[in-house]
Amino acid sequence: MAKKTFDEVVLFARTGLNPRNNFKLGNGDNKYITIKNIHDGELVIDDNTDVVSDEAINLIHKRSQIKKGDILFCSIGRIGDMYIIENEPEGWDINESVFAFTLNSDIIYQKYFYYIFKNQNTIRLISKNSSGSTFKSIKMNQIKKMVFELPPLEEQKKVINILDNLSLIIKNFEKELKKLDELTKARFVEMFGDPINNDKGWKTASVESLCTEIYGGGTPSKAHPEYYKDGDIPWVSSKDMKCEVIKDSQIKINQLGVENSTARMVPVNSVIIVIRSGILKHTLPVAINAVPITINQDLKAFIPNELVLAKFLSVQFKMHEKDILSGFNSLKQREMIVPPIELQQQYDVFLSQVDKSRFV
Numbered sequence: 486m487a488k489k490t491f492d493e494v495v496l497f498a499r500t501g502l503n504p505r506n507n508f509k510l511g512n513g514d515n516k517y518i519t520i521k522n523i524h525d526g527e528l529v530i531d532d533n534t535d536v537v538s539d540e541a542i543n544l545i546h547k548r549s550q551i552k553k554g555d556i557l558f559c560s561i562g563r564i565g566d567m568y569i570i571e572n573e574p575e576g577w578d579i580n581e582s583v584f585a586f587t588l589n590s591d592i593i594y595q596k597y598f599y600y601i602f603k604n605q606n607t608i609r610l611i612s613k614n615s616s617g618s619t620f621k622s623i624k625m626n627q628i629k630k631m632v633f634e635l636p637p638l639e640e641q642k643k644v645i646n647i648l649d650n651l652s653l654i655i656k657n658f659e660k661e662l663k664k665l666d667e668l669t670k671a672r673f674v675e676m677f678g679d680p681i682n683n684d685k686g687w688k689t690a691s692v693e694s695l696c697t698e699i700y701g702g703g704t705p706s707k708a709h710p711e712y713y714k715d716g717d718i719p720w721v722s723s724k725d726m727k728c729e730v731i732k733d734s735q736i737k738i739n740q741l742g743v744e745n746s747t748a749r750m751v752p753v754n755s756v757i758i759v760i761r762s763g764i765l766k767h768t769l770p771v772a773i774n775a776v777p778i779t780i781n782q783d784l785k786a787f788i789p790n791e792l793v794l795a796k797f798l799s800v801q802f803k804m805h806e807k808d809i810l811s812g813f814n815s816l817k818q819r820e821m822i823v824p825p826i827e828l829q830q831q832y833d834v835f836l837s838q839v840d841k842s843r844f845v
Contacts, residue, residue: 486634490594493631497587497758498625501579502545513538516577517545520559520566523583526599528557528568530577537578545578551585553697556595558584558602561622562763564611565602569595584625593633597641601633649679665839671799672835675678680804680822687822697799698788699817701760702780703747705738712742719778720748726770729777729799731757748779754795756787758802758816769806771799785816793821796836797829 491498501518504510510517517535537545551557553573559566566845576801579585588595601607610631615621625788635641651652678685680714693699705712705720719725725734745752751774761783762792773795780786789795801821809816 486636487592488511489633491629491633493587494589494593494598494635495687496589496814497550497585498629499585500550500553500625501583503581507544507726508537510535510537510540512536513541514576515539515542517834518557518577518579518583520582522757523557523563523566523568523701524558525566526568533612542576542578545580546756549577549579549585552587554587554595555660556586556588556598558586558628560584560625560628564615564621564623564823565593565603565608567599568598571747582622584628591823592604592638592824593635594638594641594645596634596645596649600645603648627788636818656708669800669839673832676832677822677824678830680801683822685822687821687824690792690823691817692787692798692819692821693817695790695793695821695823696787697790700749700783701747701785702751704781705742705746705748709745711739712745713738715739716742718743718750719776720773721757721778722781723770724810725766726757726759726784729772731772731774734778743779748781751778751780751786752788753777756789756791756795756799756802758785758787759783759784760816765810767810769803769809771802773799787816792823792826794829794833796833800832800836805828 488684502508513536516522516530516568517529517537518530519535524531549783550580551570551574551576553570557568557570557579559582573628586598588598594643602611612621614627614630642823662703667780669804673680677687683689707810713736716739719731719734719742720738720742721731721734722736725731738746738748742748751807753776755774757772757778759765761819762770787798789798805819805821809819
């Protein structure tokens with residue numbers, strides 16, 4: 486392994502250009518790429534992508550100078566998400582929140598650089614040096630402080646092949662999970678109809694009347710490390726809401742942290758929802774906790790009463806996803822269908838069978 490500074494690894498680092506007084510969005514046919522267009526190593530250009538004029542694209546390109554082989558790097562939100570430019574860019578360029586890197590191909594492959602930023606140690610380092618509350622961001626001067634340990638190119642190629650194969654397996658698994666999610670929704674509609682229009686005429690009730698309690702969480706003061714020392718109580722944030730069942734969290738607190746904050750204990754089999762996060766632009770994360778947990782202020786816990794099963798309520802929230810995200814009005818007052826508990830139990834059995842398929 487050879488230690489290399491950022492300037493040794495990256496020959497040319499720059500950004501795109503923001504409109505400000507430079508140009509206006511909405512005129513022209515050229516695509517204006519932001520962090521929204523970069524997802525898991527891919528460039529996604531669709532009808533929602535902003536457009537700019539030929540004059541604007543030329544102005545942006547004078548600064549970005551992007552070309553085939555460069556790496557586009559998200560500096561806000563999904564920090565470290567990247568896209569390797571596959572062809573010479575035509576009809577598009579980047580904004581200021583997207584960094585562009587030209588690598589030193591004598592010492593590093595582009596894909597190896599990409600995978601470095603998928604490593605948990607790198608993610609933690611970036612998180613430590615980022616700023617912002619709702620949307621984390623990192624400045625170019627912070628990235629430039631990084632030091633990389635690089636093996637020879639031949640070794641890098643072997644690592645890339647292994648990680649490419651693993652990534653393919655993960656993508657295929659995610660496709661299967663998506664099919665199972667679609668199956669659970671299809672079965673829901675088959676049994677209960679459209680929950681928003683209630684075309685089967687079930688009794689309805691507000692979310693508030695279906696819960697014994699609804700409450701948010703809190704963050705024990707970081708100024709008191711003793712609240713986190715030897716923590717054994719999961720403290721769940723939006724970062725942990727990437728699965729349907731919560732069993733653990735990235736950060737844990739102890740009883741002292743619970744007693745000295747608004748982070749109340751949440752009983753097992755509660756429905757947890759993210760209520761504040763950038764992810765709410767397109768996804769409503771919903772989960773059920775399999776162990777007692779605490780949550781931070783970006784989440785809300787719904788403790789179901791005897792009228793509704795936790796799984797049934799959680800799936801129904803997901804069935805309302807588009808409607809909720811379009812306005813995100815009070816969840817407490819949202820009307821839900823309430824079929825007989827026996828039917829809910831039948832659906833619960835079906836979900837248990839589907840869950841077994843997820844882990845086969």
